[in-house]
Amino acid sequence: MISFLLKKITSLIITLLVSTGVIFILIEVVPGDPVAFMMGLSGSTDAADALRLELGLNVGPWDRYFDWVSGMVNGNFGISYTYRVPVVELIRERALVSVPLTIYALLLSTVIAIPAGLISATRRGSLVDTSFMGFAQLGVAIPNFWFAILLVLFFSTTLKLFSASGFPGWDAGFFICLKALTLPAISLALPQAAILSRVMRSSVLDVMNEDYIRTARAKGLSKKQALFRHGLRNAMIPVLTILGLQFSFLLAGGIIIESVFSLPGLGRLVFQSIIQRDLIVVKSIVTLLVFSVVTITFIVDLLYAAVDPRLREGNS
Amino acid sequence: MTLLKVKDFSLSINDEIILHNINMEIKAGKVLAIVGESGSGKSMMSSAIINLLPQGAKLKGKILLNNDNLLDKSEREMCLHRMNDLGMIFQEPMTALNPLETIGTQIMEAIKLTNPKIRYKDLLKKAELILERVEMDKNRFPLNTYPHKLSGGQRQRVVIAIALSQNPKLLIADEPTTALDVTTQAKIMKLLMKLVKDYGIGIILVSHDLAVVADLADHIVIMRKGKVVEQGDTKTFFKSMKHSYSKQLFDAAKHKLYEKNITVGSEVLLEVLNLTKEYNLANKKPLKAVNNVSFTLNRGENLGLVGESGCGKSTLARCILGLEKFSKGKIHIAGRPFYGQKELRRCINVVFQDPFGSFNPRHTVERLVAEPFYVLKKPLTTFEKRVKVLRMLKLVGLGDGDLKKYPHEFSGGQRQRIAIARALITEPDIILLDESTSALDVIIRTQILDLLRDLTKKLGISYLFISHDLTTVKNITNRVLVMKDGVIVEEGLTAEIYKNPKHHYTKSLIEASPDITRAIKSKEENNNENTL
Known part of the structure; x- marks a missing residue:
């Protein structure tokens, strides 16, 4: 168990180090000088040099890389070129929207998909199964921004139950914010739930054909009991993988939905920063996203080990 | 007393008739054997008794358990019967246990189903007792052991323990030892017979091999194509059997000894010298899967390699084939080191165990059989290839x-025939047969063995036959090596070793x-003892 943990943590750290290197190099080769962008067309060379000094851009790439990484380790991500505020502040503010939105969407998708997949699998070929899987097909097929607009038209414009866009900030109160995030969360959750329910269904169907389910049935368990006592945990393993991938995807991939609902989230921040050549923000967010993806993968690995004793031994 | 009676029973699944008008009867404390080839419906028959059939199954007739028709029962009542009266053991022990739960949990679940009011302390005690009963040492295999720590034989014992823990009146064992080694098979069978004797359980033993069940069964039922072709009391059955299929099964089970008039040449085709293959294990000292093994294979010789699973015989085979690098020693083919030598590839070929897994399902037979031609220096034309493939298919009995x-x-x-055609197509000097007949029914097995013997003789090919089953090896080799824990413990002429084994392992x-x-x-x- 301990060797398993050590191995996983080592690979986590190595992945992070390598990814900071790759991000740094990529940002270096991206055309566009942030200083020129900030100074505008009329800036003098002297002023530009002064700005370079201020931003720490006057030294070589190696130094810049180490400054950047050591800064991040100490929680100092630098100062945004465009907004002139600490990057940490900027990200924190946006993450307070994106992270809850992601979790909300993921919860919704899990709550819908797991029972739907389970019911479909246990009633394979029935009307319920066919219609659930039909919906799932539809959920994957329709673009989620279009679905988001439909939601706004129906719930905000017609029924006037939700506000159409914007985010009041957490000071306004938990439930008000939750309400503001509901329509975006539903639109994000729809395609995810559709995929997840299909994975759940096929996973349960596979498990139901396993020999150990037959053994359980021979003990005298009914089909349902055998599924719940022996099948479900086995069926969750592929579902966990997909959930981990979806979390990472939603965290930064919510940009379209953030735009539809005018939410100040991470996705939009990255987008704006790229356009404005605010490279330090881009670098930081991308690194943070990598960090979160790697961490989520790590957590999923731990969950695997919690579910499956074979993985706890650290040899596979 | 009649425990279970199957009367005019028919089964169809999605309108396809699987079983037709089956009649049989089993008494308490007796063993009924159902024997037949795959597809005979014997497994369906056993699943039908416990009513775990695929969807779309339609049943007709009667299955009477203590004069109570099981076919009239609702699913809930059937669950109660499975809990209290019927136990089942399956063919594949490797997958029969839930990999995520300890063996203790799985046994205790079964006990608790039959005895819901049991106190936790008693439950633990009973689970331990039952593991003891199936001869699993509680110090080596405590209740919190996970299935993946156990071998196939040990897992099968746990499955038996689960069935036993519910005190069944009837135990249905569907090919319980087919996936196991001969030595493990003998032990498991002995265990099952002890249960019959000690607890008066009736057992239905399903098998494809008459030899496995002949001395255990009290009554034998021969099935073919969903029908019972013949049945009778074992005491008289073998003397009085009439049906040609029964006789065929009997002949297949009764192996003929190998004809000794083969000429072994002096030319050494394969030489294995001090071969060692080590695996590095995490936190442990390296495992010597093959330990200092030496032997030669001469032209025309038919060599056997026997040992139980885990003895290193498959690792040895992979090393010889050049599929795996070995740690120490030498493997020479035709006097030259083999590893990495493409032009020597033509000289040796292989037929694997699983005729289902060893073909790419999207390739035609022509392409599959012609595949080894890539090792030839001069590529053949499509026409030449086809001519050769056709000739080879004819040789192995395909059209x-x-x-x-x-x-x-x-x-x-038939697939195994295709595999043999593929192995022989480059006219190799040696073929390696790695458990090539273990996955086959007895009748098919003897056919394939006959084919191999005829072909190799006709084409002058030597082979190394690897198997866990000495009976199979005996029939087809003139010399044999016995392997245990990576070491060859005995070697000699097959007939001699069979008559006069020296090593205790060979004896067992x-x-x-x-x-x-x-x-x-x-x-x-x-019987004589009983009547005296």
């Missing part, structure tokens, strides 16, 4: 029409291997 077919269109035995292998002549004899002796 011109099979050329464009895909693997799924063939039965297991011979005793464990099913032999129908011996089985019938021991049955008769038992």
Whole structure:
């Protein structure tokens, strides 16, 4: 168990180090000088040099890389070129929207998909199964921004139950914010739930054909009991993988939905920063996203080990 | 007292008739054997008794358990019968246990189902007792052991323990030892017989091999194509059997000894010298899967390599084939080191165990059989290839029409013929047969063995036959190596070793291997004792 943990943590750290290197190099080769962008067309060379000094851009790439990484380790991500505020502040503010939105969407998708997949699998070929899987097909097929607009038209414009866009900030109160995030969360959750329910269904169907389910049935368990006592945990393993991938995807991939609902989230921040050549923000967010993806993968690995004793031994 | 009676029973699944008008009867404390080839419906029959059938099954007739028709029962009542009266053991022990739960949990669940009011302390005690009963040492295998720590035989014991823990009146064992080694098979069978004796449980033993069940069964039922072709009391069955299929099964089970008039040449084709293969294990000292093994294979020789699973015989095979790098030693083919030598590849080829897994399902037979041609220096034209493939298919007993077919269109035995054709197509000097007949029914097995013997003789090919079953090896080799824990413990002429084994391990292998002549004899002796 301990060797398993050590191995996983080592690979986590190595992945992070390598990814900071790759991000740094990529940002270096991206055309566009942030200083020129900030100074505008009329800036003098002297002023530009002064700005370079201020931003720490006057030294070589190696130094810049180490400054950047050591800064991040100490929680100092630098100062945004465009907004002139600490990057940490900027990200924190946006993450307070994106992270809850992601979790909300993921919860919704899990709550819908797991029972739907389970019911479909246990009633394979029935009307319920066919219609659930039909919906799932539809959920994957329709673009989620279009679905988001439909939601706004129906719930905000017609029924006037939700506000159409914007985010009041957490000071306004938990439930008000939750309400503001509901329509975006539903639109994000729809395609995810559709995929997840299909994975759940096929996973349960596979498990139901396993020999150990037959053994359980021979003990005298009914089909349902055998599924719940022996099948479900086995069926969750592929579902966990997909959930981990979806979390990472939603965290930064919510940009379209953030735009539809005018939410100040991470996705939009990255987008704006790229356009404005605010490279330090881009670098930081991308690194943070990598960090979160790697961490989520790590957590999923731990969950695997919690579910499956074979993985706890650290040899596979 | 009649425990279970199957009366005019028919079964169809999605309107396809699977079983037709089956009648049989089993008494408490007796063993009923159902024997037949795959597809005979014997497994369906056993699943039907416990009513775990695929969807779309339609049942007709009666299955009476203590004069109570099981076919009239609701699913809930059937669950109660499975809990209290019926137990089942399956063919594949490797997958029969839930990998995520400890063996203790799985046994205790079963106990608790039959006895819901049991206190936790008693539950633990009972689970331990039952593991003891199936001869699993509680110090080596405590209740919190996970299934993946256990071998196939040990897992099968746990499955038996689960069935036993519910005190069943009838135990249905569907090919319980087919996936196991001969030595493990003998032990598991002994255990099952002890249960019959000690607890008066009735057992239905399903098998494809008459030799396995002959000395255990009280009553034998021969099934074919969903029908019972013949049945009778074991005491008299072998003397009085009439149906040609029963006789065929009997002949297949009764192996002929190998004809000794083969000429072994002096030319050494394969030389293995001090071969060692080590695996590095995490936190442990390296495992020597193959430990300082030396032997030679001469032209025309038919060599056997026997040992139970885990003894290193498959690792040895992979090393010889150049599929795996070895740690120390030498492997020479035709006097030259083999590893990495493409032009020597033509000299040696292989037939694997699983006729289902060893073909690409999207390739035609023609392409599959022609595949080894890539090792030839001079590429053949398509026409030349086809001519050769056709000739080879004919040799293994397949026809011109099979050329464009895909693997799924063939039965297991036919696929093994295709595998043999593929192995022989480059006219190799040696073929390696790695458990090539273990996955086949007895009748098919003897056919394939006959084919191999004829072909290798005709084409002058030497082979190394690797198997866990001494009976099979005996039939087809003139010299044999016995392997245990990576070391060759005994070697010599097959007939001699079989008659006069020196190493105790060889003795135990011979005793464990099913032999129908011996089985019938021991049955008769038992009867005489009983009547005296």
